[in-house]
Amino acid sequence: MASRSSSPCGSNDGSKPSTPTTPTTPRGRFASPVPSSPVFHDVFQPRPASYAQAVVNNVRSPILSSPRLPSDIARTELLRADSFEGQPTQAIVSFASSLLDDLENRKGVELPQRVSVLLKKAMQELERRIVSYSEHIRNLQLSLKSREEKYNSRVKVLERLALEPSEDPSGSLSPRERGTSNSPRTRDEEVNRLMKEKEENIMTISKLKEHLDATKRSYEDKCHALELQQLEIARLNSEKQYANNMISQLQKDLEESRSSCVEKSKMLDCNMEGMLKLIKEKESEDGTIWKLKQELEEMKMGSDKRYLELEEKAKEYEKRYLELEERKRGCETRYMEIEETKTDYEKRYMEVQRELEQTKKDFGQRYVELETRSEEMKRGLENRLKEAQILVEESKRRSSEMEALAESKLRISDHKEYVIQKFVASQVKSIQELRMSSFSLRQDVTDSQQKYSRQVNSLGQHLKVLVKAADKYHAVLADNRRLHNEVQELKGNIRVYCRIRPFLPGEDRKNTSIESVGDDGELIIANPTKLGKDGNKTFIFNRVFGPATTQEQVFLDIQPLVRSVLDGFNVCIFAYGQTGSGKTYTMTGPNSPTEKDWGVNYRALNDLFNISLERKQVIDYDVGVQMIEIYNEQVRDLLSTDGIVNTSQPNGLAVPDATMQMVQSTSDVLDLMNLGFSNRAMSSTALNERSSRSHSILTVHVHGLDKKTKSTLRGSLHLVDLAGSERVDRSEVTGDRLKEAQHINKSLSALGDVIFALAQKSSHVPYRNSKLTQVLQTSLGGHAKTLMFVQVNPDASSYSETLSTLKFAERVSSVELGAAKSNKEGKEVQDLMELV
Numbered sequence: 001m002a003s004r005s006s007s008p009c010g011s012n013d014g015s016k017p018s019t020p021t022t023p024t025t026p027r028g029r030f031a032s033p034v035p036s037s038p039v040f041h042d043v044f045q046p047r048p049a050s051y052a053q054a055v056v057n058n059v060r061s062p063i064l065s066s067p068r069l070p071s072d073i074a075r076t077e078l079l080r081a082d083s084f085e086g087q088p089t090q091a092i093v094s095f096a097s098s099l100l101d102d103l104e105n106r107k108g109v110e111l112p113q114r115v116s117v118l119l120k121k122a123m124q125e126l127e128r129r130i131v132s133y134s135e136h137i138r139n140l141q142l143s144l145k146s147r148e149e150k151y152n153s154r155v156k157v158l159e160r161l162a163l164e165p166s167e168d169p170s171g172s173l174s175p176r177e178r179g180t181s182n183s184p185r186t187r188d189e190e191v192n193r194l195m196k197e198k199e200e201n202i203m204t205i206s207k208l209k210e211h212l213d214a215t216k217r218s219y220e221d222k223c224h225a226l227e228l229q230q231l232e233i234a235r236l237n238s239e240k241q242y243a244n245n246m247i248s249q250l251q252k253d254l255e256e257s258r259s260s261c262v263e264k265s266k267m268l269d270c271n272m273e274g275m276l277k278l279i280k281e282k283e284s285e286d287g288t289i290w291k292l293k294q295e296l297e298e299m300k301m302g303s304d305k306r307y308l309e310l311e312e313k314a315k316e317y318e319k320r321y322l323e324l325e326e327r328k329r330g331c332e333t334r335y336m337e338i339e340e341t342k343t344d345y346e347k348r349y350m351e352v353q354r355e356l357e358q359t360k361k362d363f364g365q366r367y368v369e370l371e372t373r374s375e376e377m378k379r380g381l382e383n384r385l386k387e388a389q390i391l392v393e394e395s396k397r398r399s400s401e402m403e404a405l406a407e408s409k410l411r412i413s414d415h416k417e418y419v420i421q422k423f424v425a426s427q428v429k430s431i432q433e434l435r436m437s438s439f440s441l442r443q444d445v446t447d448s449q450q451k452y453s454r455q456v457n458s459l460g461q462h463l464k465v466l467v468k469a470a471d472k473y474h475a476v477l478a479d480n481r482r483l484h485n486e487v488q489e490l491k492g493n494i495r496v497y498c499r500i501r502p503f504l505p506g507e508d509r510k511n512t513s514i515e516s517v518g519d520d521g522e523l524i525i526a527n528p529t530k531l532g533k534d535g536n537k538t539f540i541f542n543r544v545f546g547p548a549t550t551q552e553q554v555f556l557d558i559q560p561l562v563r564s565v566l567d568g569f570n571v572c573i574f575a576y577g578q579t580g581s582g583k584t585y586t587m588t589g590p591n592s593p594t595e596k597d598w599g600v601n602y603r604a605l606n607d608l609f610n611i612s613l614e615r616k617q618v619i620d621y622d623v624g625v626q627m628i629e630i631y632n633e634q635v636r637d638l639l640s641t642d643g644i645v646n647t648s649q650p651n652g653l654a655v656p657d658a659t660m661q662m663v664q665s666t667s668d669v670l671d672l673m674n675l676g677f678s679n680r681a682m683s684s685t686a687l688n689e690r691s692s693r694s695h696s697i698l699t700v701h702v703h704g705l706d707k708k709t710k711s712t713l714r715g716s717l718h719l720v721d722l723a724g725s726e727r728v729d730r731s732e733v734t735g736d737r738l739k740e741a742q743h744i745n746k747s748l749s750a751l752g753d754v755i756f757a758l759a760q761k762s763s764h765v766p767y768r769n770s771k772l773t774q775v776l777q778t779s780l781g782g783h784a785k786t787l788m789f790v791q792v793n794p795d796a797s798s799y800s801e802t803l804s805t806l807k808f809a810e811r812v813s814s815v816e817l818g819a820a821k822s823n824k825e826g827k828e829v830q831d832l833m834e835l836v
């Protein structure tokens with residue numbers, strides 16, 4: 001570690017600081033170009049008259065071996081200072097060293113917060129200064145180097161100048177010098193002058209050399225000082241490191257001593273409390289002692305008095321003692337006697353004592369028992385008392401509530417009583433009045449009862465007659481229908497069932513064209529423009545279903561027809577009517593129907609499956625389904641999953657190109673029908689939003705094998721939902737929709753022509769005029785059982801359509817197809833067929 005005595009910043013022997021001295025050269029050309037830097041002075045030069053000097057010149061620090069402790073004043077000032085800015089470095093170093101010395105001397109003593117903060121600040125300041133100092137030194141070294149070079153070059157120049165005249169002794173002067181004096185005298189003078197000049201130059205050179213030497217020395221001194229200062233910096237850095245370590249150590253100690261202080265202060269608090277207690281006790285003890293002292297005094301005085309009295313008494317006692325001595329002897333004899341008696345008594349005493357002990361023990365036990373019992377009783381009583389108190393409180397509260405309630409109820413009941421009394425009075429009055437009137441009424445009633453019973457009796461007689469007549473009438477009607485059906489069956493007439501749909505929500509129920517619906521298939525419609533009987537038209541069909549007829553009732557009527565399919569008959573059921581008249585509703589049902597709303601399609605298939613299952617033991621049935629539609633004179637396969645296949649050449653009802661799906665259950669059929677309906681061409685018109693613009697045909701093919709006879713049968717059920725038969729001008733359609741309507745009308749009129757030809761029994765029936773008639777050919781002209789639902793819209797505004805529809809239906813009903821034939825083939829026929 002560098003000794004402070006060699007530091008250029010100050011000396012430790014109290015002498016003046018050995019500041020590097022600048023050579024005292026004359027000002028001018030060779031004045032020192034190194035002015036003393038103010039930074040250098042400020043940072044490293046000790047201030048002459050400040051407290052810093054005092055700080056520096058103080059005692060050595062045991063840590064640094066050279067720094068001295070600052071004087072108390074300087075130290076106090078530094079302690080008070082918030083920052084070390086502007087303070088001399090030496091003072092800060094000494095101050096920090098002194099603090100560290102102090103701390104080392106007072107090991108284990110708590111480091112004040114303020115001191116640690118000051119130490120930190122001092123270290124930071126020192127660090128800052130060291131950095132700036134090293135920077136300064138670097139600059140200084142650079143400037144010294146450049147100056148040295150400068151000086152060297154100047155010296156060389158001067159030396160050359162000094163040598164120049166001697167190099168030319170022949171007198172090779174400059175033309176200016178030579179031209180001015182050409183005589184030998186002037187030449188000598190000139191030589192002398194030059195010699196003088198040379199001497200002067202040599203002197204100047206020697207001076208300059210001296211100056212250079214001095215500058216060199218000062219430079220070396222400065223370098224030396226710089227080295228010393230660098231050493232000092234290194235020493236300060238190590239000191240700083242040490243101080244930092246010390247600070248952290250001290251901070252740790254501080255924390256520890258702080259916690260111990262807290263504990264100690266807690267203990268002190270406890271001790272203080274104890275002390276205060278002791279002081280209080282001592283005070284009270286003092287009072288007691290004083291009291292005892294007083295008592296002692298009093299007792300002493302009393303005892304002195306007693307002593308005198310006792311001395312007198314002692315004398316008296318002595319006298320009496322002698323007397324007593326005599327008496328004693330007498331007594332001793334008595335004593336012996338008494339002693340004997342005493343032993344007797346003692347014995348008795350012992351016995352009594354034992355008895356007493358026993359009694360005491362018994363009493364003790366009894367006492368303990370009684371005690372415990374009384375405790376228990378006490379506790380029980382206390383509890384009961386508490387409960388009773390609570391109950392009393394509760395009952396008090398409830399009674400007060402009840403009182404309040406009773407009071408309010410009393411008030412209400414008073415009011416009610418008053419109201420009731422008033423009401424009762426009025427009621428009594430009205431009852432009296434009523435009694436009066438009821439009496440008269442009773443009279444009237446008994447009169448009229450007698451009258452009515454007479455009338456009812458006579459009516460009953462009439463009714464019985466009527467019921468009998470009605471029964472007969474229904475029987476006759478049923479007979480008629482059966483006979484008519486049989487005739488129709490024999491004739492092979494197309495059966496026509498008329499169904500009138502109910503009014504839909506939003507339709508005007510008052511304006512209807514339906515005049516009456518008869519039980520016997522009679523339907524009367526009324527022309528809204530022609531009032532009275534003249535405007536009425538009567539139609540007779542196989543059956544007329546009114547608007548209230550349910551789907552089930554409709555199906556029950558056609559059920560035998562459907563079932564005949566399983567016996568090998570071809571059955572065709574088709575619905576005809578204007579758009580929105582309920583064709584689809586009858587054939588299929590409403591949109592997403594429940595079982596209750598199922599139309600003919602679902603019910604027929606369901607029934608066929610049920611019957612086929614019933615007959616399973618006898619006949620094995622295979623059921624296949626086809627679904628096609630005729631749209632714009634195109635036959636489309638509705639069950640084709642990979643697109644709709646056009647069946648251009650339909651061969652009668654059996655459309656061989658159309659997909660035939662075999663079904664095992666009703667649910668299979670439902671799935672297929674849903675697929676088919678979703679493929680059906682639909683579009684909306686002004687008349688019906690869900691108007692189907694095509695004719696749809698669902699065909700069920702049944703093939704049965706009689707298990708016993710091995711005979712086979714083939715039946716088919718064709719369920720046809722025709723497109724709407726409305727007039728084109730009413731449907732307000734144009735474009736594609738118009739084209740659709742035209743196709744529909746054309747096919748329907750072709751159907752009408754076929755039916756007309758059949759009714760006329762004409763030789764040519766124009767089946768080929770439309771796809772529809774081609775498809776239905778076998779159903780209309782073959783040996784099939786055909787049924788047509790003629791759908792009627794009850795609205796008066798549809799009167800003309802209804803009329804034309806009914807006229808068409810009437811014509812259809814007159815068509816005789818001939819008796820239907822079953823497609824049953826016996827085993828022999830089959831064998832023959834196979835043979836053929």
Ligand SMILES: Nc1ncnc2c1ncn2[C@@H]1O[C@H](COP(=O)(O)OP(=O)(O)OP(=O)(O)O)[C@@H](O)[C@H]1O
Nearest residue numbers: 501579580581582583584585590688691692723724
């Ligand atoms: N008997 C009925 N009971 C209740 N609602 C019916 C009945 N008949 C038809 N409807 C309702 O009347 C509306 C028209 O019926 P539907 O669609 O069956 O007529 P449509 O003759 O098939 O028409 P389109 O020729 O356009 O196919 C439907 O909302 C249907 O639910």
